[in-house]
Amino acid sequence: MTDFDVRRFTKWVGGHGAAIGYGYHAHGDDWAELALPYAEQLVGDPDSGVIASGPIIALMDMAASLGIWAKLGTFKPIATLDLRVDYLRPATPGRTVIGRGECYRLTRSIAFVRGQAHDGDAADPIAHIAGTYMFLEPKA
Amino acid sequence: MTLPPYADLLGVTIEQADDTAPPVLVMPFADDVLGRPGFLHGGAISGLLEMAAIAALQHALEAEGGGRIKPVTVTVDFMRGGRDKPTRASGVVTRLGTRVANVEATAWQDSPDAPIAAARMNYLLVRG
Numbered sequence: 371m372t373d374f375d376v377r378r379f380t381k382w383v384g385g386h387g388a389a390i391g392y393g394y395h396a397h398g399d400d401w402a403e404l405a406l407p408y409a410e411q412l413v414g415d416p417d418s419g420v421i422a423s424g425p426i427i428a429l430m431d432m433a434a435s436l437g438i439w440a441k442l443g444t445f446k447p448i449a450t451l452d453l454r455v456d457y458l459r460p461a462t463p464g465r466t467v468i469g470r471g472e473c474y475r476l477t478r479s480i481a482f483v484r485g486q487a488h489d490g491d492a493a494d495p496i497a498h499i500a501g502t503y504m505f506l507e508p509k510a
Numbered sequence: 511m512t513l514p515p516y517a518d519l520l521g522v523t524i525e526q527a528d529d530t531a532p533p534v535l536v537m538p539f540a541d542d543v544l545g546r547p548g549f550l551h552g553g554a555i556s557g558l559l560e561m562a563a564i565a566a567l568q569h570a571l572e573a574e575g576g577g578r579i580k581p582v583t584v585t586v587d588f589m590r591g592g593r594d595k596p597t598r599a600s601g602v603v604t605r606l607g608t609r610v611a612n613v614e615a616t617a618w619q620d621s622p623d624a625p626i627a628a629a630r631m632n633y634l635l636v637r638g
Contacts, residue, residue: 384541384544385541385542385543385544385545385551386542386543386544386545386550386551386553386554387545387551388542389519389541389542389543390519390553410515411515411516411518411519412515412516412519413514413515413516414514414515414516414560415514416514416515421516422514422516422557422560423556423557423560423581423584424516424520424553424554424556424557424558424560424561425516425553425557427552427553427556427557427560427584427586428551428552428553428554428556428557429553431551431552431553431556432553447546449588449591450552450586450588451587451588452585452586452587452588453552453556453585453586453588454583454584454585454586455583455584455585456582456583457580457581457582457583457584460580
């Protein structure tokens with residue numbers, strides 16, 4: 371069980387998270403979901419209205435971080451080592467994107483994450499991610 | 511070359527562009543690109559890297575008649591925290607095929623020799 375309050379923590383989102391507009395959606399013991407509503411300013415391809423991949427990376431980076439803190443049960447400073455995103459299909463313009471980050475392994479120094487993003491149907495994802503994060507102070 | 515609306519949100523502009531080299535993009539340090547206090551958001555850095563990669567790819571494609579691009583994968587390595595100063599990025603097209611392009615983009619603050627992040631990206635091409 372986790373003592374880390376994902377919902378409350380997500381309310382403090384400022385900076386780039388506030389600028390692109392993601393917010394809390396759901397969480398569990400080792401995962402968290404954020405919702406990113408469609409917005410004109412996120413568009414990467416004006417011809418089609420499809421949002422850029424940058425906001426998806428930002429969304430998934432934060433969802434994965436929340437998944438790590440959920441599994442840890444507390445907040446600890448982390449830094450993203452690497453993050454890979456596979457774009458399975460373009461997000462449908464107008465739809466809210468849900469990003470889910472799951473921490474499937476914790477070591478003393480590293481957290482391993484995986485996740486998916488979808489725009490309404492979790493069985494038809496728009497992106498898949500895998501990443502590693504490093505604890506800025508080694509895990510006790 | 512015009513940048514998409516997401517570039518405006520990031521504050522990204524084209525700093526240096528000529529016909530012989532891929533453009534250099536610059537992103538000022540601002541509240542809208544902050545992650546943890548005092549540092550850039552990894553997503554904002556990734557967004558800048560993506561813009562630099564697309565700019566480099568469009569630059570290379572235009573020389574061959576243009577075309578549309580679709581991102582397939584992106585892998586970002588974060589090497590240093592992004593501090594309170596402008597961040598620059600540029601991309602290099604390592605292979606421009608008929609259907610696939612491989613692009614590497616690097617972001618730096620103090621010097622291109624000390625990158626804060628780098629990305630490898632694969633794009634599907636739809637030739638014009």
